[in-house]
Amino acid sequence: MTAVHRLPAPNPGPMTGPGTNTYLVVSGRDCVVVDPGPPEESHRRAILGAIGDLRLRGVLVTHTHPDHAPLASPLAAEFGVHTYGHGPGPGFVPSRRLQDGDRLRFGQAVLTAVHTPGHAANHLCFRMGDTVFTGDHIVGGSTVVVEDMGAYFRSLDRIRALLPERLLPGHGNPMDDAAEVIAAYIAHRREREAQILRAVRNGARTVGAVVQAVYGETDPRLRTAAAGSALAHLRHLAGQGRISLEYGDQPGDAVAVRDTGVA
Secondary structure, eight states, X not given: OEEEEEEEOSOOBTXXXXXXXXXXXXXXXXXXXXXXXXXXXXXXXXXXXXXXXXXXXXXXXXXXXXXXXXXHHHHHHHHTOOEEESSOBTTBOOSEEOOTTOEEEETTEEEEEEEOOSSSTTOEEEEETTEEEEETTSOTTSOOOOSOHHHHHHHHHHHHHTOOSEEEESBSOOBSOHHHHHHHHHHXXXXXXXXXXXXXXXXXXXXXXXXXXXXXXXXGGGHHHHHHHHHHHHHHHHHTTSEEEEEOSSTTSOEEEEEOOOO
C-alpha cells in the first residue's frame, strides 16, 4: 500500500498561499520526499520526524523556485540519497536529472516524470497511478504565474490527457475533481487572453496599461506577478501574429503593443 503525507512549510504569503506543500510518499518501508521546500529548520525537523525509521530513497523537486527546492540537497546529503529534478536552478543542482517519461521506483510504487514547462522551463509533474503531483503547474485556490504561455497551454493539455483523478498541488489543498480543475484552468487562461487582446484593441500600449485594464482589482502585492503573466500572454498572442510587440533598449523598458488586426 502507498500512502501520501502532506507537510506544509511555514512560508505563507501572497505568492505561496498557505505555504509550500512538501509530500512524503511511502510504499512499504521505502519513501521519497517531493518538494522539500525552503531551508526552514522547523520544516526540516518536521520532515525528519515524518520519515522516522523509513528508508528515504530520494528527494524530488518539481522545479527550482526558492520555495520548493533549497532544502533538497541538504536533506538528501543527510540520508546519502540522490536529488531528482529536470535541471539546475538557483541554489539547486539535481544529482540525477529526470527527462519526460523517466520513472523512479521505490517499494511497490512508481513515480513518472512529466515535463510541464510554462510556469518554469524546468518544471516537472509526477504521476503515480491516478494521482498527479502538480507542483506549481496547478495549485489549489488560485492560478499561477506563467513564464511561457504557449508551453503552459500545451502542458495543461498533457496533464488533461493523463486523465488523473486526483491532483496534489504545490500550494493549497488536494483536489479530487481533477478533470474539472484542469478544464477550469484552461478556460480561465483562454478568457484572460481574450481580455488582454480586447485591452490592446481598446488602446492599451504597454504591459502596465494591460495590467491596469485586465487585472485592476488584483491585490497590489501581486501586480508584479500579474505583469509577468500578462507579458506571457502578449508574447503568446504575438507568436500567433495577432499583435506585435516592440521592446525598449533596456530590460526594464515598457513594451509597446499593437493590434495587427488578425482574428
